[in-house]
Amino acid sequence: MSKLKIAVQKSGRLSGKSLDLLRECGIKISNSNQKLMTVSSNFPIEILFLRDDDIPQYVEQNVADIGILGENEVWEKNRKVTTVRKLGFGNCRLSLAIPKEENYTDLTYFNHKKIATTYPNILRDFCTKKQLEVEIEEIGGSVEIAPGIGLANCIFDIVSTGSTLLMNGLKEVQTVAQSEAVLIKTPELSEEKQAILTQLLFRIQAVMYSKENKYILLNAPNNAVKQIISLLPGMKSPTVLPLAEEGWSSIHSVIKEDKFWEIIDQLQDLGAQGILIIPIEKMIT
Numbered sequence: 001m002s003k004l005k006i007a008v009q010k011s012g013r014l015s016g017k018s019l020d021l022l023r024e025c026g027i028k029i030s031n032s033n034q035k036l037m038t039v040s041s042n043f044p045i046e047i048l049f050l051r052d053d054d055i056p057q058y059v060e061q062n063v064a065d066i067g068i069l070g071e072n073e074v075w076e077k078n079r080k081v082t083t084v085r086k087l088g089f090g091n092c093r094l095s096l097a098i099p100k101e102e103n104y105t106d107l108t109y110f111n112h113k114k115i116a117t118t119y120p121n122i123l124r125d126f127c128t129k130k131q132l133e134v135e136i137e138e139i140g141g142s143v144e145i146a147p148g149i150g151l152a153n154c155i156f157d158i159v160s161t162g163s164t165l166l167m168n169g170l171k172e173v174q175t176v177a178q179s180e181a182v183l184i185k186t187p188e189l190s191e192e193k194q195a196i197l198t199q200l201l202f203r204i205q206a207v208m209y210s211k212e213n214k215y216i217l218l219n220a221p222n223n224a225v226k227q228i229i230s231l232l233p234g235m236k237s238p239t240v241l242p243l244a245e246e247g248w249s250s251i252h253s254v255i256k257e258d259k260f261w262e263i264i265d266q267l268q269d270l271g272a273q274g275i276l277i278i279p280i281e282k283m284i285t
């Protein structure tokens, strides 16, 4: 039986989380990412460890069938691959930043400026769309030091907290794109491999749903049950069970964690008691 080949980042910000996701999908992977490749013992998948920059090319050329990498690399490399789904980690933005003492008005600031970046293609597309005339200085890394050493006037780079920019005397003035880790696939996948991918995607969906949602249990006076249910959109509708104590019910449902914080005060005002929020291990919808 053939195996689905997945490319993940060898070592870097996405490596750990990519493997965690596969493990949460119940896929056993031996611990060594020192190797170029490893095979799962309980799922028909082979894992290739590569530099993230190379993943689009390997997937386009069928060396790997699928891959996990930052969407920013997918845009930059512009290879013939299909983005299958976002994975909810590795979130960052691609932004333009300038020396912090500079006065920034609007995008026209960048006209005739020299911008250092490791993402020349994304930057070029953006500048063309915005009709900006800029000089792009492509460099391999440590972009944030380019203005300080006189290599460029400003930079276009990945930002997550902004602390690296601050340390280098820069300020973020324009977000160009928001990126996160995505799963990509080769344009041509055999039927057999597509079936394995479908199975993997089903598991990823279950893992991701379970992370976003919590199981909620609470006790409520019977006269408030209707109103409380209207606050709790469950998978279908909440389960309501009578409590041993006359006039009270127990309500069970599934709720998004951020939604819970929005409605907690209303639940308490309606008389809800003994509220429990429980993590969900897997959720199949």
Ligand code: ATP
Residues within 6 Å of the ligand: 009, 010, 011, 012, 013, 014, 050, 051, 052, 053, 069, 070, 071, 072, 073, 090, 091, 092, 158, 159, 160, 161, 179, 180, 181
């Ligand atoms: P490689 O050796 O594989 O080429 P790299 O140095 O290009 O590694 P990393 O710095 O590990 O890559 O980042 C990988 C991806 O993580 C980025 O392409 C981006 O999608 C995402 N990411 C999330 N937050 C950040 C951040 N603060 N800085 C850089 N990348 C980030």
Ligand code: ZN
Residues within 6 Å of the ligand: 051, 052, 053
């Ligand atoms: Zn890289």
